[in-house]
Amino acid sequence: MKELGGRLLFLDRNDINTDEIIPARYLNEDSKLALKPYLFEDLELPGFDRTTSLPGKRVVLSRANFGCGSSREHAPWALEANGIRVVVAESFARIFRRNMYNCGMLAAEVPARVVAELFDRFSGTDTELKVNLDSMLLRFEAKETGALEAPLSLGGFELAMLRSGGWLDFAATRY
Amino acid sequence: MGQTLAEKIFASHLVEMPFENTWVLKLDRVFCHEITTPIAIADLVERGVDRVFDPGRIKAVIDHVSPAKDSKTAEQGRALRLWARRQGIEDFFDIGRNGVCHAIFPEKGFVRPGYTLVMGDSHTCTHGAFGAFAAGVGTTDLEIAILKGVCAFGKPETFRVDLEGSLPAGVFPKDAILAVIAKIGVAGATNKVVEFRGPVVDAMSMEGRMTLCNMAVEAGGTSGVCMPDATTVDWLWPFIGPAGEGEFASKEEALADYSRWKSDDDASYAGRISLDCSALEPLVTTGYSPDNVVPLRTMRGTRIDQVYIGSCTNGRIEDLREAAAVLQGRTIHPQVRGIVSPATQAVYAAALEEGILETFLKAGFCVASPGCGACLGMSNGVLASGETCASTTNRNFSGRMGRGGMIHLMSPASAAAAALAGTLATAADVAKGLSAPEPAKQEGTK
Numbered sequence: 109m110k111e112l113g114g115r116l117l118f119l120d121r122n123d124i125n126t127d128e129i130i131p132a133r134y135l136n137e138d139s140k141l142a143l144k145p146y147l148f149e150d151l152e153l154p155g156f157d158r159t160t161s162l163p164g165k166r167v168v169l170s171r172a173n174f175g176c177g178s179s180r181e182h183a184p185w186a187l188e189a190n191g192i193r194v195v196v197a198e199s200f201a202r203i204f205r206r207n208m209y210n211c212g213m214l215a216a217e218v219p220a221r222v223v224a225e226l227f228d229r230f231s232g233t234d235t236e237l238k239v240n241l242d243s244m245l246l247r248f249e250a251k252e253t254g255a256l257e258a259p260l261s262l263g264g265f266e267l268a269m270l271r272s273g274g275w276l277d278f279a280a281t282r283y
Numbered sequence: 284m285g286q287t288l289a290e291k292i293f294a295s296h297l298v299e300m301p302f303e304n305t306w307v308l309k310l311d312r313v314f315c316h317e318i319t320t321p322i323a324i325a326d327l328v329e330r331g332v333d334r335v336f337d338p339g340r341i342k343a344v345i346d347h348v349s350p351a352k353d354s355k356t357a358e359q360g361r362a363l364r365l366w367a368r369r370q371g372i373e374d375f376f377d378i379g380r381n382g383v384c385h386a387i388f389p390e391k392g393f394v395r396p397g398y399t400l401v402m403g404d405s406h407t408c409t410h411g412a413f414g415a416f417a418a419g420v421g422t423t424d425l426e427i428a429i430l431k432g433v434c435a436f437g438k439p440e441t442f443r444v445d446l447e448g449s450l451p452a453g454v455f456p457k458d459a460i461l462a463v464i465a466k467i468g469v470a471g472a473t474n475k476v477v478e479f480r481g482p483v484v485d486a487m488s489m490e491g492r493m494t495l496c497n498m499a500v501e502a503g504g505t506s507g508v509c510m511p512d513a514t515t516v517d518w519l520w521p522f523i524g525p526a527g528e529g530e531f532a533s534k535e536e537a538l539a540d541y542s543r544w545k546s547d548d549d550a551s552y553a554g555r556i557s558l559d560c561s562a563l564e565p566l567v568t569t570g571y572s573p574d575n576v577v578p579l580r581t582m583r584g585t586r587i588d589q590v591y592i593g594s595c596t597n598g599r600i601e602d603l604r605e606a607a608a609v610l611q612g613r614t615i616h617p618q619v620r621g622i623v624s625p626a627t628q629a630v631y632a633a634a635l636e637e638g639i640l641e642t643f644l645k646a647g648f649c650v651a652s653p654g655c656g657a658c659l660g661m662s663n664g665v666l667a668s669g670e671t672c673a674s675t676t677n678r679n680f681s682g683r684m685g686r687g688g689m690i691h692l693m694s695p696a697s698a699a700a701a702a703l704a705g706t707l708a709t710a711a712d713v714a715k716g717l718s719a720p721e722p723a724k725q726e727g728t729k
Contacts, residue, residue, distance in 0.1 A: 265304075
């Protein structure tokens, strides 16, 4: 199982799309790791600067419909190449969400009020996320603001993907 | 309780439900292109399972960058080409015999009512126009689809869109789908199949239905679908009739068989809207989200640098005819670059034969080779920063056609009008000879 959790990157906008996550001009790269320098290259968001905002981050927090647009799995790959294996958002586009789980990564949907509280209380702080799949709990914690817990709601498929490391290993033995 | 088309397809293709709401489906077709497939192929090779589940059910094309623009894209093309050869995939369409995947595969008759198919491309939803369940997937899903011929989906919920009335003159399927996306939003149909119904769809050609279904994903939809009917049978007839595979002896027989793939009258839907198309006018997107749609007349006078006519949304022969009708006998604005990319070689040949290419050439358009090209900013018409494009494509995301570029999505007729005017304009404006405001002198010109 992949290690899930760590420091948060706050991306405060709805509909962050796959072109913003990894522009199509890099789809000619032949390895997943080669995508590393290009993550969020076209994302323009107040306060976001790739050179200073990305290092050390392991989790993305965003709003609604994260990952809309293209089917490119290069989006989760580019995240993972930068050490980010968890995205927490109000909602996800279908293909992006499936790609995350297929790669054994976590796309956690949490209610809008929780997302709103996280942005209100925690943005600007060094917030850590701990993911507990046994108790199905997300725990966000920052020195300045204390902790916030949110239940994690996952189906059988999602849990199996996280535990088996993804769809390839699961499907290879089953079909 | 009746079933929707999507529910019927899911039930008939179910392999197993390993978890609640997880439907593993048998696939009738797996489509591949050179951008998302090579990494799947490389992984299969690395895992020691360089095989395919059925070479006859896999179709492949080089379409995103055609011809290759650099060494990296040449390698991607080669990876797909060599794989198709060693796996015995006969339906592989190389440069010169190719076209945009979502145009060429329907053209070859590869999609039939009741089919399941996936491809590593979000606009795979296009193929639902034939009454199929067609979904875009990532490379991992594609890899398992190639190897095992299965793919997993959530439950088959359907969002129904009734297009009522009829399309007024000068209003096209692209305007209708932009109106739908504006109404339900970019996540309005997430995890749902979008079912297009009503008299407007019934009267629409397969090309028009493909334009509708193509943009279902811009509202979050998994697949678009239309009910198979006589129009579907007419399109498929060269392939399913006696001149083709001989599956059916008559069109009536085919129609009767395909009618099992229609939604039942008492089927239930997860959402539903209806839209009176008689009241529609030409539309255009503004900003960076495809649900940000306004009447084209409200954007009159917006200066543009490039016009792009093509893509899996609007690069078919009907689209080119529609644009050529506006351009006929005129030349485009001197400060506009016009680019037309016929979606496939067959569309290119038809446009040549019909004199449409001549119309484009005389108007001052660059005729580019079939391919995805500028739509996603990979080749053949990338914008410079600060430039604006009137485009018949499907996404206006920031940076999509080149960093810092602005894309306005519209119908081919509206894009042709923009090319003539040098600004956003309706085809009716241009026909009336409404003159556009004189564009400012560009910097650096003497």
